[in-house]
Amino acid sequence: MDFKDYRGVWVFIEEKEGEVASVSLELLGAGRILADKRGVELAGILIGENNKHLANTVYEYGADLVYVYDQPIFKNYRTESYMKALLACCEDHKPEIILFGATSTGKDLASAIATDLPTGLTADTTELDVEADTGLLLASRPAFGGNIMATILCKKYRPQMATVRPKVMKALTREIGRTGKLIEKHISLNETDIRTKVLEIVRETTKKVRIDEADIVVAGGKGLGSAEGFQLIHHLADVLGGVVGASRDVVEAGWIEHHHQVGQTGLTVTPKLYFAIGISGAIQHIVGMRNSGTIIAINIDPDAAIFQSCHYGIVGDAFEIVPLLIEEFKNALPRSGVSHV
Amino acid sequence: MLHIVACIKQVPDTKIIKMNPKTNTMDRSSAPAILNPYDAHAVEEAVRIRDRYGGTVSVITMGPPPAVKAIKKCIEIGADEGYMISDRAFAGADTLATSYAITKAIEKISEIKPVDLIICGKMTIDGDTGQVGPGIARRLDIPPLTSVKKVVEVNKEEGYAIVQRKLEDGYEVIQSSLPCLFSVEKTINEVPYSSFPNMLKAALYHPTIWSVNDLNDIDRKQLGLKGSPTIVSKVWAPAKPEGGKILEGHPREQVGQILSVILEKKELFREDA
Numbered sequence: 001m002d003f004k005d006y007r008g009v010w011v012f013i014e015e016k017e018g019e020v021a022s023v024s025l026e027l028l029g030a031g032r033i034l035a036d037k038r039g040v041e042l043a044g045i046l047i048g049e050n051n052k053h054l055a056n057t058v059y060e061y062g063a064d065l066v067y068v069y070d071q072p073i074f075k076n077y078r079t080e081s082y083m084k085a086l087l088a089c090c091e092d093h094k095p096e097i098i099l100f101g102a103t104s105t106g107k108d109l110a111s112a113i114a115t116d117l118p119t120g121l122t123a124d125t126t127e128l129d130v131e132a133d134t135g136l137l138l139a140s141r142p143a144f145g146g147n148i149m150a151t152i153l154c155k156k157y158r159p160q161m162a163t164v165r166p167k168v169m170k171a172l173t174r175e176i177g178r179t180g181k182l183i184e185k186h187i188s189l190n191e192t193d194i195r196t197k198v199l200e201i202v203r204e205t206t207k208k209v210r211i212d213e214a215d216i217v218v219a220g221g222k223g224l225g226s227a228e229g230f231q232l233i234h235h236l237a238d239v240l241g242g243v244v245g246a247s248r249d250v251v252e253a254g255w256i257e258h259h260h261q262v263g264q265t266g267l268t269v270t271p272k273l274y275f276a277i278g279i280s281g282a283i284q285h286i287v288g289m290r291n292s293g294t295i296i297a298i299n300i301d302p303d304a305a306i307f308q309s310c311h312y313g314i315v316g317d318a319f320e321i322v323p324l325l326i327e328e329f330k331n332a333l334p335r336s337g338v339s340h341v
Numbered sequence: 342m343l344h345i346v347a348c349i350k351q352v353p354d355t356k357i358i359k360m361n362p363k364t365n366t367m368d369r370s371s372a373p374a375i376l377n378p379y380d381a382h383a384v385e386e387a388v389r390i391r392d393r394y395g396g397t398v399s400v401i402t403m404g405p406p407p408a409v410k411a412i413k414k415c416i417e418i419g420a421d422e423g424y425m426i427s428d429r430a431f432a433g434a435d436t437l438a439t440s441y442a443i444t445k446a447i448e449k450i451s452e453i454k455p456v457d458l459i460i461c462g463k464m465t466i467d468g469d470t471g472q473v474g475p476g477i478a479r480r481l482d483i484p485p486l487t488s489v490k491k492v493v494e495v496n497k498e499e500g501y502a503i504v505q506r507k508l509e510d511g512y513e514v515i516q517s518s519l520p521c522l523f524s525v526e527k528t529i530n531e532v533p534y535s536s537f538p539n540m541l542k543a544a545l546y547h548p549t550i551w552s553v554n555d556l557n558d559i560d561r562k563q564l565g566l567k568g569s570p571t572i573v574s575k576v577w578a579p580a581k582p583e584g585g586k587i588l589e590g591h592p593r594e595q596v597g598q599i600l601s602v603i604l605e606k607k608e609l610f611r612e613d614a
Contacts, residue, residue, distance in 0.1 A: 016510075076513075079475075079485055104508050108487045111436075111475035118437055120570030123470035143576070144355055144467055151575040195484045195518040199503070204511040215609055240603070241610070249356070258528065264469065272609055283578075294606065296599055302587075312602060313587045314595045324596045332604060 003096075003135070006158040009035040010095040012086070013044045013058055013066075014105055020057045023101035023166040030169040031099055032062040034130045034137070040096070041065055047085050049075040055182050062172045065181040067093070073189050076198040077105050083112045085187050090117065092185075095159045097130070097137050102163040110163050120154030124264060125162040126287050128169070137162065142264050142283050149283065167212055167268040168291070208259055209243045216242025217271040219262050219289070222249040223278025223299060224318060230255045232322050233277060239326050245269065245289075247279050263288035278318050281306030298322065343396030343497050345387040345458045346447055347420065348477065349380040351404050351411035352467040374407065376414040379462025383525050385532045387460045388419035390495055397421045397454065401446050403431055403439060409548060416543035417535035423548030424450055430553040433566030436468070440476025441563045445556040447481065457497055459522040463488070474524035481522075486515060489523040 009031045014021035028044065035042035044058035047069045055066040069085045086109065090098075098113075100106035102124045114121035122139035127149075129138040136153055137160040143150035154160045211217055218240060220233035230250065237244045245262040246255065262269050264284040274292035278299060279285060286309045289295065297310035298321050307313040314321055353372035387398040399422040400415040402408055412423035426446045434442060447456060459481075461474035471487070478485030490512060491505040500519045505512045507526055535543075553559060562568060588595040603609075 079487075104488045104506070107471060108475060108485070111472040111487075112479050112485060114472065115437065115440060115476040115479035118570070120435065120437065121470075121472060122571060123472060138574075142469075143573070144353075149577050150573045151577075152571050153574045154570045155572065157570040195521075196486070197516045198513055199516055200514040201508075202511045202513070272606060273603065294602060296602070307587060308585055310585060312599060313585065314592075314599070315587060316592055316595065320592055321596060324592055325599060328596055328600050329603070332600060333610065 001156075001158060003158055006094045006096040006135075008040045008043055008093070008095045008097075009038070010043045010045055010098045010159075011063070012098065012100045012106060012109065013046045013054065014101055014103060015046075015048050015051060015054065020054055020061075021101065021103070022171070023103060023106070023164075025057075025061045025171040026166065026169040027099045027101060027164055028058065028061040028063055029171045030128050030164065031097075032172060034097060034128065035064075037130050037132045038096070038135055043067060043093075043095070045086060045089060045098075046070075047074050047082050052182070052184075056179070059180040060174050060176060060178045062175075063180055065183060067183045067185050069185050069187065071186065071189070073191065073194070076201070077109075078194055078196050078198065079108055079112050080194045080196060081189060082109055083116070084189060084193075085185070086113055087116055088187050089185060090159065096135050098159050098161045099128075100161070100163045102165045107163050110161055114161055117157070117159070119157040119159055119161060120152075122152040122154075122162040125164045126168050128162065128164065136160075142287050165264075165268050165287075167270050168287075211243050211245050211260060211262065211269050212267045214243040214269070215271050216240050216273045217245040217262070217269050217289070217292070218242050218275040218277070219245030219247065219279060220250060220277050221247040221279030221285075222253070223280070223301075224250075225278075227253070227255040229319070232318065236275065236277075236322055236326055239329050240273075242271070242273070242275075245274075247282075247285050276306050276310065277322060279306055280304050281309055343391060343394055343457045343495065344454045345390060345396060345398050345460060346450060346456050347380070347384045347387045347398060347400045347415065348443055348459065348461045348474065349384065349400050349402045349411055349415055350377045350465050351375070351402065351408040352377045352465050355466050374410065376411040377462055377465045377467075379464055379466070379525075379527055380411075381414070381418060381462075381532045382527050382529055383460045383462045383523075384415045384418045384420055385530050386492060386523075386525050387458075389530060390458070390492060391419075391421075394495055394497065396457075399424060399450055399454075401425070401443060401450065403427070403434075403442050403446070406550075409550075412548045413543040413546055416546045417539045418532060419539055423546065425548050425550045426553075426556070427550055428553040430561060430564050433569060434564065435569035435571045436470055436472035436476055437570055438564055438566075438568035440473050440480055441560075441568060442556075443473065444477050444480040445559055446551065447477065449551065449556060457520050458495065458502065459483075459520070461522065461524040463524055463526055471524065474522055478522035481520075484517045484521040485524070486517055486521055487524045488526060490526045490529055492523070492529070495519070
């Protein structure tokens, strides 16, 4: 394998309801930094049907060029069809680095591609860097259940691939009118070549709490002792007009549903205000909330790791502190002028 | 009759694992070895499909000899047969090398009885990647169906399966030809307590154990550390964020300080927001 043949940083662009998914915009921001450091082009890969217009958004968020597969067979995401297109594109243009969102689609596609290429794939990356001279991608992620961070390298194979968690990287400010080169691609692929069919897509429109979109997240951990104790978190969240978050332990104990979970195996959150109450602060949790605006931790254990990752900490019993906080806050805003974000 | 293979792994319980704060290394001996919790759901789902349509559930694992314990746990859940590949040649494998070795083992199991369906857990709690399942599917050239949250139908006669696959904002219903591979979400089922007959069976059960020499057409370059493109170059504790101001005083004073911090963030509490 001659590494000199491999050039450029690619971002697989996911489409969501006719628009570019926000995780893809974030990856373009991250990819731009890597591409600039290497002095190479940043490309977006668009696979779908009637999707060419999305290229403009991709340029405006930092890409120099876009490879587009626009064929009816790509109407819905399917591993086999998308994989064949992306593998063909890799063979034609030999990228050095490919980034995918760590979403159901991104992870599925990246895992399949990595096996066929074959190459190394780092999952759920939270930090990315590249060695300017060698092009070696430094992909870092929490490891061993989130107890430590590990930097993973792929020294002997190309391309180097990583999936990246949504909300971890920053999208560039949109540069309206920024443009680039559109490269139309085509692959000859028949429906009979694909062994899966999408029978139905069900969007769950029930108003599920979106902790990753909230401005205030009040998260509780195992330190609250029981499902009953965890109710305290709900009360504070209500008063503040925030949403309830939880650590993995709490979700596994069944105190609250999984879509409230903050952290490596849950969601990454970036609220303006984050409360961590009775949460010890395993790295797995920290990587999911450390980009929050203001982080306030309450824990009875003065040695809890969470105090290393908060802006303000109170060493104390949540069952004493939180009710006081609820009371004080109600007094401060007697008219319940709290917006429920 | 269906032959379902569940892929499983014995892992250290990462919730209990302790770090040595001085050397920043893991004290692996501190963590008990358990069946990867996600894989317990994979085995349970395999057992449910078998009970619904008839057939056999085999489990396969790669690991050192003590990993037999994880297979026994699967027999307790209701699996019929257990296979293990165990050899120093497999050591240090990343997801690419692991999927290669497991695929070779599944090919060998297929010689005993053709395989219709492979089920994996969503991921392991020590690796957290979820890449081995799709890797196995690609190597066997069968469709990978990841994030499966419900199995709707498995029809061996007609040669298809229908599942619900979880998406960020809902789910999709997918039909796939058989054989195929599912990697399943934790929410797909509840793993019940083991029954006494299954516990007894597990206690007496001896899985089939293969070394690298027992596998057919094996390319040793693709195994273990040698066959692993990814390497861990550095292990570190993450940078500690700025701040960490511990508030002093009585609880009421501490709460007062927090309150002023919050109320300063007026944009959070605009009535017209």
